[in-house]
Amino acid sequence: MAKLPTGNPRIHPYAQPAGGWGALAATARALAGQGILARGGATLLHMNQPTGFDCPGCAWPDPDHTSAFEFCENGAKAVAWEATEKRCSPEVLAAHTVSELAGWSDYDLEMLGRLTHPMAYDPATDRYVPVSWEEAFGRIGAVLRAQDDPNRVEFYTSGRASNEAAFLYQLFARAYGTNNFPDCSNMCHEATSVGLPQSLGVGKATVLLEDFDHADAIFIFGQNPGTNSPRMLTSLRAAARRGAAIVSVNPLRERALERFQAPQNPLEMATLSATPISSLYLQVRVGGDAAVLKGLIKSCLEADDAARAADLAPVLDWDFIRGHTTGFEAMAADIRATPWDAIAHASGLPRSEIEAAAKVYREAKAAILVYGMGLTQHRRGTENVRLLTDLALLRGNVGRPGAGVCPVRGHSNVQGDRTVGITEKPAPEFLDRLGAVFGFAPPRAHGHDVVRAIEAMIAGEARVFIGLGGNFAAAAPDTPVTQAATRNLALTVQISTKLNRGHLVHGREAFILPCLARSEIDERAAGPQAITVEDSMSMVHASAGRNAPASEHLRSEPAIVAGLARATLGDRPAIPWEELVADYDRIREAIERVFPIFQGYNARIREPGGFHLTSLARERIWATPSGRAQFSAYPGLGEDPPVAEEGVLQLTTLRSHDQYNTTLYSLSDRYRGVFNQRMVVFLSPEEMKRRGLGIGATVALETVSTDGVLRRVEGFRVVPYRIPEGCCGAYYPETNPLVPLYARDPQSGTPSSKAIPVRIVPMAGR
Incomplete structure (x- = not known):
């Protein structure tokens, strides 16, 4: 197994303010730890600049007048992790079976570094082995063409994908015949x-x-x-x-x-x-x-x-x-x-x-x-x-x-992906325009969100999973159930920059397709390309990488999507995939034809800072059925019926400070005073006293389920923290097994990850 980071687990309250010298020191450690202290510093000076690349982390907007340092500690870590000198090469993957890697921690998988070659799972050796792009596309296309119903395929999207990649991805899936678009937004906003x-x-x-x-x-x-x-x-x-x-x-x-x-x-x-x-x-x-x-x-x-x-x-x-x-x-x-x-x-x-x-x-x-x-x-x-x-x-x-x-949205382009068509419930007007521009009849039936996709996988209705980024196997709720269903699929395909849990929880056939990172130069037939993203406040701007690619075998996300589409669909419908990805201006021209709100797209992104997609509500124009803003009546005061069991706590899942979604930069959480460990549960001192639990006591957490299924995670150590009595907190994704699929918002399908009724069970002898 890979070596865990050194340092004894400890709890040490952090007395300093957020930011400051602690943030600068953490940034330097992150760059040095990835072997890019000098090069990484130069790279950071181009992040969130008008002629540079957009932060691959959060979606917070850039100011009109940028300074020389438009990045934060966690943005610097995100860049360090993708610009790392470490390489997850075919030789590295040849040294370990998938079963062995599945026993590694998520942190250790990340520390293997950047993927360098397209890889296919070999069941005879239980390893990922290198394949050519042509072979990967051909084998994936053959499986997709063999499906008797296009709705057997789930097209998952991470909010990291650019507008250009997301638009081509939804075009590919709809030309294939489905509106199945589970995406990371289904799990958060x-x-x-x-x-x-x-x-x-x-x-x-x-x-x-x-x-x-x-x-x-x-x-x-x-x-x-x-x-x-x-x-x-x-x-x-x-x-x-x-x-x-x-x-x-x-x-x-x-x-x-x-x-x-x-x-x-x-x-x-x-x-x-x-x-x-x-x-x-x-x-x-x-x-x-x-x-x-x-x-x-x-x-x-x-x-x-x-x-x-x-x-x-x-x-x-x-x-x-x-x-x-x-x-x-x-x-x-x-x-x-x-x-x-x-x-x-x-x-x-x-x-x-x-x-x-x-x-x-x-x-x-x-x-x-x-x-x-x-x-x-x-x-x-x-x-x-x-x-x-x-x-x-x-x-x-x-x-x-x-x-x-x-x-406040999470991933850097989760909002933009939705704007350019990543939705399982497409509006008829959008489908009309898409069909008219590209000469085919898009499917009309609503597709699957994340929870419905998992349910289809469990029922055997879904047979193929394609992931445009993300770490679905770790991020999804009801983890053991989700992972078991994933392993029953005929095919899993992951478009990724680094190895993660999702590559190890795979179908009978599985492919890893390595893509360029946002900080890397994307050279196409027409020259270096820029992609675009939309931030949390609907500002759309260009992003152009400055670093040399981590491997000559990497392809851009738009190019990979186009390759999959061409291998699957051939020339029916007659969509010019190669032409579109030869020059991304052509993709943006197509986006503009389908979405009039992008009028003048290519000219407007060449202006420093980009442009704002008009919000009608900001202009006090209400696109509601009544033509007015709508007050609502919210019956009751909470979302769950009372749990008729003494001692039940409400658990909220959390990110650590050294974490972005499922990516772990370390096993510490500086601001909360937790170091070199993640298997902790935060309780108030009063709650600890009431339960007779000391600092560091080892406990299990069990969901108070309503379907008779035992959902339990073990080996969590108690940490005192300023949190209300009757409540507790613990890290995601370690506690995702506690989130039932049924515990979701009936209107949006969002899993209830921030309010899970749990019981705390002391573990004897631990």
């Missing part, structure tokens, strides 16, 4: 893609980065920017320093939401000072977000009633409500009927804290409501999103400077 259109008519943010410069208040729900989108801290720091109020609503106390030391600020670095971020911090109970939101709305309604009774200026924006919305009375009636005692109990917060936050919101002339997966990954995630939007609509905080709704 699908509640946004469903809920925001119901309320506002658009499924994206209604703010731009510049709005953070004008907001009087910023509310952050279920989002830890220090780990998930560190560059957001630059905007939060600036807002805090000019006097804007920042209110954080999160179960755990996160260092980045408390104080931040800007690595780019010489004064803070020299004086070891920091900027306080949150002026109020509400530690909501896991699953209590709806109760907090209802409390904020209730406080606003009551304050407005009192103001109008005293003949004072109203608290609510009645001109906006009457002129732009519908459904207010039903929403208000539900909120008024909800008792404060019930709100306090469900949220785990005293009424006074909620009222204090509501006062901040009422007094702000312009407020931004930011949220992450802490709000979406719930059984009622769609309704959580709509309830947050109700709060915004109360005071007209949509469609004006310094105000709006801001979902």
Whole structure:
């Protein structure tokens, strides 16, 4: 087995602010650990620059006027991991069976380095062996052509894929005959893609980065920017320093939401000072977000009633409500009927804290409501999103400077992929245009999202899985069930930069197709190419790599998709795959013909910073059935029925600070004081005392399931942390086996990874 990183597991509380010297030291260690200290530093200077490449990490936007250092600690780690000198070559893979590699940790698999050759699984030797691109395409195409129903194939997409690759990928799948597009958004922000259109008519943010410069208040729900989108801290720091109020609503106390030391600020670095971020911090109970939101709305309604009774200026924006919305009375009636005692109990917060936050919101002339997966990954995630939007609509905080709704997306182009057609529920108008441009009849039936794809795999309905990036086997819920179903497939294909768990959980035939990284030069027939991405705030910009490819055998994602399509479809329909990938301008011209919102695509991405895809809601144009923004009525205060069992805790899954999705940069979590280990569960000291558990006690976690299936993970060590009683936290993907497929939002299908009822079982003799 590969050697684990040295260092004894330990718990050591971290007293420093987020960022600062700790971030600089961690960045240097990451670059040195991948053997690219000098070259990596030069590479970073081109990241997030107008003529450089886009960060392969999060989707936080770039400022209009970039500095020389437009990257964060985790973005630097992402680049270090893809620009590494380490190589996962055919010789490396020949030295280990797949069964052996399956016993390695995810971290050790990552540390093998970049894939260099297309590889095929050889069942006789239980190894991956090199194949030519032509052989790989030919064998994959033969399996696809042999399927009796195109809906037996699942086309999975990671949010890392560019607009160009994603557009060709959906074109390939629809020309093949299916709308099966499970993608990473299904597992994180699908509640946004469903809920925001119901309320506002658009499924994206209604703010731009510049709005953070004008907001009087910023509310952050279920989002830890220090780990998930560190560059957001630059905007939060600036807002805090000019006097804007920042209110954080999160179960755990996160260092980045408390104080931040800007690595780019010489004064803070020299004086070891920091900027306080949150002026109020509400530690909501896991699953209590709806109760907090209802409390904020209730406080606003009551304050407005009192103001109008005293003949004072109203608290609510009645001109906006009457002129732009519908459904207010039903929403208000539900909120008024909800008792404060019930709100306090469900949220785990005293009424006074909620009222204090509501006062901040009422007094702000312009407020931004930011949220992450802490709000979406719930059984009622769609309704959580709509309830947050109700709060915004109360005071007209949509469609004006310094105000709006801001979902913080994860992967760097997960939003762009959806914009260019990665969806299992395509609109008829889109299919009409796609068919007209490319001369075929796209399928009309809705396809599979992630959970439905897994169910089809379990039932034997799906036979082939193709992954455009990602690590599906580790990221998906109900891990043992998902992995067993994957192993029963006829074929698995992974388009990847590095080896991961998904390559080791494979079908009877399996291929690894290695692709260029975003930081690498993509040379095509027409010369070096740029791809495009869309950030969390709908800015579309170009990205052009600067590094030499890790191997001469790598191909770009668009070229790989085109090769698969040509090998599978031949010339029916007559789509010019080779012509499209010879010059990516041609792909963008095709995108523009299918999606008129991209008018002038090629010219506009050549402008520094790119262009903004217009948000109708930002213009107060509501693309809803009523033509108005829609308030919602959210019955109840939580998403789950009470568990009739003593001692049950609500578990929320977490990323460590040294992690991006399933990619592990180390086994430590600096800000939470956890070092050289990941098998930990966070409990409050009070909860530990109540259960008789000491620091480091070894426990198992079991889901309180409703289907009779035992879902259990073992060997977790107890760590004290500032988290509400009745709650616990542990890392993803280690706890994905605890997330049942049935525990999902019925509207969006998003798994409930942020509120899992579990019991903690001490492990005897451990």
